[in-house]
Amino acid sequence: xxxxxxxxxxxxxxxxxxxxxxxxxxxxxxxxxxEAGQIAPDSRIAFVNDGSKDKTWEIICDLHKADPLFTGINxxxxxxxQNALLAGLMTVKDEADMAISMDADxxxxxxxxxxxxxxxxxxxxIVYGVRSKRKKDSFFKRFTAESFYRLMNKMGAKTVxxxxxxxxxxxxxxxxxxxxxxxxxxLRGIVPMIGYPSDVVYYERAERFAGESKYPLxxxxxxxxxxxxxxxxxxxxxxxxxxxxxxxxxxxxLIYFLVLFILNKAVPNWAETAPAWTxxxxxxxxxxxxxxxxxxxxxxxxxxxxxYIGKIYLEAKGRPRFIIQDYLxxxxxxxx
Numbered sequence: 001x002x003x004x005x006x007x008x009x010x011x012x013x014x015x016x017x018x019x020x021x022x023x024x025x026x027x028x029x030x031x032x033x034x035e036a037g038q039i040a041p042d043s044r045i046a047f048v049n050d051g052s053k054d055k056t057w058e059i060i061c062d063l064h065k066a067d068p069l070f071t072g073i074n075x076x077x078x079x080x081x082q083n084a085l086l087a088g089l090m091t092v093k094d095e096a097d098m099a100i101s102m103d104a105d106x107x108x109x110x111x112x113x114x115x116x117x118x119x120x121x122x123x124x125x126i127v128y129g130v131r132s133k134r135k136k137d138s139f140f141k142r143f144t145a146e147s148f149y150r151l152m153n154k155m156g157a158k159t160v161x162x163x164x165x166x167x168x169x170x171x172x173x174x175x176x177x178x179x180x181x182x183x184x185x186x187l188r189g190i191v192p193m194i195g196y197p198s199d200v201v202y203y204e205r206a207e208r209f210a211g212e213s214k215y216p217l218x219x220x221x222x223x224x225x226x227x228x229x230x231x232x233x234x235x236x237x238x239x240x241x242x243x244x245x246x247x248x249x250x251x252x253x254l255i256y257f258l259v260l261f262i263l264n265k266a267v268p269n270w271a272e273t274a275p276a277w278t279x280x281x282x283x284x285x286x287x288x289x290x291x292x293x294x295x296x297x298x299x300x301x302x303x304x305x306x307x308y309i310g311k312i313y314l315e316a317k318g319r320p321r322f323i324i325q326d327y328l329x330x331x332x333x334x335x336x
Contacts, residue, residue, distance in 0.1 A: 003037055003038065003039055003040040003041075004039060004040060004097035004098055004120070004121075005039065005040040005042055005043050005044075005095065005096055005097045005098075006030070006033070006039040006040070006043040006044075006096065006097070006098050006099070006100065006117065007043065007044050007045075007046050007092040007095065007096040007098075007099045007100070008026055008030070008044070008045045008046065008099070008100045008101075008102065008113070009046050009048065009085065009088035009089055009092060009099055009100070009101045009102075010022070010026070010045065010046065010047050010048065010088075010101075010102055010103070010104050011048045011050055011081055011084035011085045011088060011101075011103070011104065012047050012048060012049050012050060012052060012056050012060070012084075012104045013049075013050040013051070013052050013056070013078065013081070013084070014052045014053060014054045014056060015052070015054075015056050015104040015105070016052075016054040016055045016056050016059055018104055018105055018106060019047070019056060019059045019060070019063075019104065020059070021106065022104050022105075022106055023045070023047075023059075023063050023070065025106065025110050026045050026110060027045065027067065027069060027070070029110050029111070029113055029114075030043055030045060030069055031069075033113070033114070033117060038114075038117050038118075038121075039117065040097075043069070044069060044070070044071050044092070044095075044096075045069055045070050045071070046071045046072065046073060046088055046091070046092055047060045047063070047070070047071075047072050047073070047104070048072075048073045048075065048084045048085070048087055048088040049072065049073065049074045049075060050075055050078055050079060050080070050081070050083075050084035051075055051076070051077045051078030051079065052078075057072070057074055060072035060074075060328075061328070064328045071327075071328045071329075072326070072327070072328040073087060073088055073091050073324060073326070073327050073328075074324070074325045074326035074327070075087060075322055075323065075324060075325060076322075076323040076324070076325040077323075079321070079322050081165075082185040082186065082187055083185060083321050083322045084322070085101055085165060085187060086177075086185060086187065086321060086322065087321070087322040087324060088101070089101065089169070089174055089177065090174075090177075090178060091324065091327060093171060093174035093175065093178065096171060096174070097170070097171055098117070098120050098168055098169065098170050098171065099168070099169050099174060100113060100116060100166075100167070100168045100169075101165050101166065101167055101169075102129075102165070102166045103164070103165070103166070107205050108129060108164075108166040108203070108205065109129075109203035109204060109205070111203075112129055112166070112201050112203040115127075115201045116129070116167075116168040116201050117168070119168070119199045119201065120168055120170060122199075123197055124168075124170075124197050124198055124199045125169065125170040125172055125173040125194075125196035125197055125198065126167060126168065126169055126170070126173050126191060126194065126196060126197075126198040126199075127167060127168040127198065127199050127200070127201055128160045128163045128166075128167050128198065128199070128200045128201070129163065129164075129166030129167055129200075129201050129203055130160060130161070130162050130163045130200045130201065130202050130203075131162040131163075131202075131203065131204070131205045132202040132203060132204055133204060149161045149162060151228075152188075152189070152227055152228060155228045155232055155234045155235065158189060158192055158193075158231075159188045159189055159192065159227075160188070160192065160200065163188065163200070164188070165187060165188065166203075167191065169191070170196075172196065173191075173194055173196055176194040176195070176196065177190065177191065177194060180193075182230065182315060183314050183315050183317075183318075183319060183321055184226065184229075184230040184311050184314060184315065185230070185321065186226060186227040186230040186231055188227065189227055189230065189231035189232075190231065193231075225307070229304075229307050229308060229311060230311065233308075235304045236304065236305070236308065239301045239304060239305070242297070242301075243301075246297075
């Protein structure tokens with residue numbers, strides 16, 4: 001029986017510092033799996049160059065020339081991590097029996113690939129790489145990262161806790177992913193929607209081997225907003241419920257003051273009866289706070305609705321999610 005062909009898909013953006021070591025470790029891992037009969041001899045390591053400005057693509061081409069186990073996909077311009085990852089997966093889905101996606105920075109434990117492949121052979125279509133602990137992270141990094149996952153799930157973007165984009169997908173799962181046509185991508189939320197048997201592999205995430213992190217706090221916040229608005233309508237529902245709640249409170253207050261008026265217990269003219277010190281400190285302050293609170297709520301609500309409208313606009317245009325400029329052939333070393 002033929003062994004299953006594995007493709008390891010690695011998105012790269014300005015990774016010239018780490019690629020030599022990443023390629024070395026991945027090559028050793030793939031060769032060990034081939035020798036053990038776990039994967040086919042024609043398995044590949046596919047680096048996806050996401051419009052890098054450094055020598056990343058040159059290094060990928062050199063790796064391919066040195067060993068046919070390496071292949072490369074060069075995007076026409078920078079499209080972002082999620083689009084680059086999708087480009088790699090969709091390019092190899094017809095050639096691979098299974099594909100593992102991982103980052104180039106070596107924070108994902110390469111040794112977890114063995115267990116992922118074992119779970120694939122046991123019948124799993126999707127195997128998620130999940131961080132077992134965050135002891136090496138600072139308190140701030142740990143707090144913000146875990147808050148990110150909790151917020152995502154609370155807001156309706158169902159994700160696997162402490163899972164990034166380190167996962168194995170079978171060909172059947174890749175074909176399922178190909179049916180999701182949205183331009184606004186959040187793979188951590190889309191992949192669980194595919195279904196099929198799945199499992200997790202726990203590993204300890206290491207420090208970045210070299211280079212700078214591509215996901216600082218500002219980008220993580222932007223990424224979480226993108227994920228929530230791409231996979232869930234919960235923010236719209238919250239705005240609706242909040243509006244209904246404020247309307248109900250206003251009706252209750254209206255009834256309250258009408259009853260006071262009917263009973264001739266209406267509040268007397270405040271400007272005439274209130275002490276001088278309260279005219280500014282209480283009346284004016286409460287009025288201004290109310291106006292700013294309601295105004296801020298309205299602006300926030302418009303912004304959230306606008307974000308959804310913007311996504312509808314992008315989806316309606318149907319622009320390509322990525323354009324592949326070069327794809328290194330696996331057999332003869334030429335470019336497509």
